[in-house]
Amino acid sequence: MSPDPARSAGGMAPGGSGLFVAVVGPSGAGKDTLLALAAEDLAKTPGIVFARRIVTRDAIAAIEDHDVMSPADFAAAEASGAFCLSWRAHGLAYGLPAYLTTALTDGTTVVANVSRRVFAEAAERFARLAIVEITAPPAVLIARIAARGREAPEEISARIARQVELTVPPGAEAHHRIVNDASPQDGRRKLVEILRAAS
Template identity: 50%
Template sequence: MSVGAAADGESCDEAVRIGPGPLVLVVGPSGAGKDTLLAYARLRLAGTPGLAFARRRITRPADATEDHLSLDAAAFARGVESGTFPLHWRANGLSYALGPEVAAAIRAGQAVVANGSRAAVKEACARFADVRVVLVTAPPQVLAARIAARGRESAEDVAQRLKREPALDRAPELTLVNDGPPEAAGERLAAYLHRLAAA
C-alpha cells in the first residue's frame, strides 16, 4: 500500500483527532535528498506490515523526481475547501497535501511515512495524535549543487530558495546527514521505520 509508535516517542497535543498510528514527516531543506531516501526505504521495506508511504498531492506537473498526484490550483483549492486533505501546506510557490487515504491508514493503526515540510510540522501536530519528525540535511554546497542539477531554477532562484528555508520548531527523532552514498542514510531511515512499524 502506498500511503502507518514507538513507546518512547513524543506525541502531540491531546486534542488531536487522527490516530492511533504515527505520521512520520521526513523534512529538510531542498536538495537534501528526501525523495531519494524515501524511495530507497520504500523499496527496502516493501511489504512490511503496519507501514505505508504517502503519495502527495502537489500543484506541479508529474516528473521523475517524485511519484506524486498532480493537481491544478482549482482542484487543490476544492480539496482544501471540502476538507479532503488531512494536512496541506504551501512551500516554494507550490501547494502540497496528504490525501484521505493517509488518515484512513493512520486510523487503522498503520505508521504512514510522508515527505513533509518543516513549516507544516506545527499544523500536523494539531491534526494527528502522533507525529514523528525525521530531518534530512546536507552541507550548503551539496544542497545548492543538487537543486541546480534538477534544472528547474536559475542560480539566483537556488540561492533564494536556500535562504528562505524555514526553521524546524520541533526536535527531530532522527537526523540524517545525506552527503554520501544514498545507501548510507537510506539504511538508517529504513531501520528506523522498520522499528517504528514493529512497535
Template identity: 35%
Template sequence: MVGRLIYLMGASGAGKDSLLDAVRGQLEAQRCRIVTRVITRSAEARGENAIAVSAAEFDRRRRDGDFAMSWKANGLAYGIPKEIDAWLAAGSHVLVNGSREYLHEARKRYPDLLAVLLQVEPEVLRARLLERGRETPDDIEVRLMRNSRFASNAGKGDENVLCLDNSGPLQDSVTRLVQLIGSSAHAFD
C-alpha cells in the first residue's frame, strides 16, 4: 500500500505549528510522518521546528534535487525533503506544512493528496498576528485580505480542499484533524 500526502495549509497565525506539535503523537501512531521543512531563515527565529539554511545552501540543495517540493513565499524559500517519496512508497502517510499558493503545483506531483485548509475567524487571526508583533498593522490587513480571498475559493472547482476551523481550543482542532484524516477516502486504509 502506498501512503498518502496530507497537505496542511493556512494563513500565517492560523496555528499550523501549534496544531502539528499537538497532533504529532496521534498521527505517528497511525503511521503518519510529519515533515520538517527546510527554510531560509535564521535558526534563532521563533516558529515551527524547521531546518534553517542560508539562501545559498537552499539553492544548492534545490539544484542537487534534495527537495520533492519547493517554493518561495513572504521573502523566504521553503523545501520539502525528497525523503517523503520513499516514505509514501513504503506505505507511510506524510503530513506537510504547505503553501496555499503552491497547492496547484503540489497536486500535479501528488494528485491524490489530501488538502486541509486551517482557517481562523478574521478577528482571531488579526489578534494572533498583532500579538506576534512581526508585521505592521498594514501588513496584517494585507494578510487578512489574502486569506479571505483564498478561503472563499476553498473547496470550489478542482481544489477539493477540506476546511478545519482553528478559532477555538487547540484540542478541538487536534480531534477534528485526526477525524478528517481518518475519515477521508483512502487516508488510512
C-alpha cells in the first residue's frame, strides 16, 4: 500500500526550516477530532500540512483518519525507511511518511498526532519542534473511551491510571496545553490559534 499524501493546507513554504508540531495527549482527549476540525479551518492557509498517519488498525471514519497497513507490511515499510517517525503503543504500530521530512526542509509547518515516546527522536530528527498537548479531566477521558466500545471498564481505568505528567524535551520551541473538556468548537478555536501563530 502506498500512503496517501499529507492533507495539504496550501502547500509548502519556500526556504527555511519548517516546524514539526507534535500533537499529543491521552486516549479520549479528542486529538483526532480537533485535528480534523483545525485542518478544515486551515485548508487555505499556506505552509501548513496535517500529517496522515499509517496505523496497523482499521480506521473508523467517524473518529479517525489514517491509512492502514498490516503488521507485516508495516514492518517491511519501516525497514525500508518509509517512515520519518514510527512507534508502538497499545499493541499497534504507527508511522509518519518519510516525505514529511522534505516538507519540513522546504519550510512547511507539519502537524502530526504522535506519541510522547517519540519526542526524543523527533527532537533529533527535526530542526524545530513544538508540542501541543491536548488533554481532559479523567472523568471525561473515561466517558469518551467507553463510548468507543473497544475496552472493558477495568482496562479503561488501568489506562487512565498509567497517565504520567508530560515531559517536554530539551530544545522544544514551545509547549501549548489545551484542556478539551468543553465543546469541540472551543478546542478547535484554540488549536487553530496556536497553529496560525506558529506557522
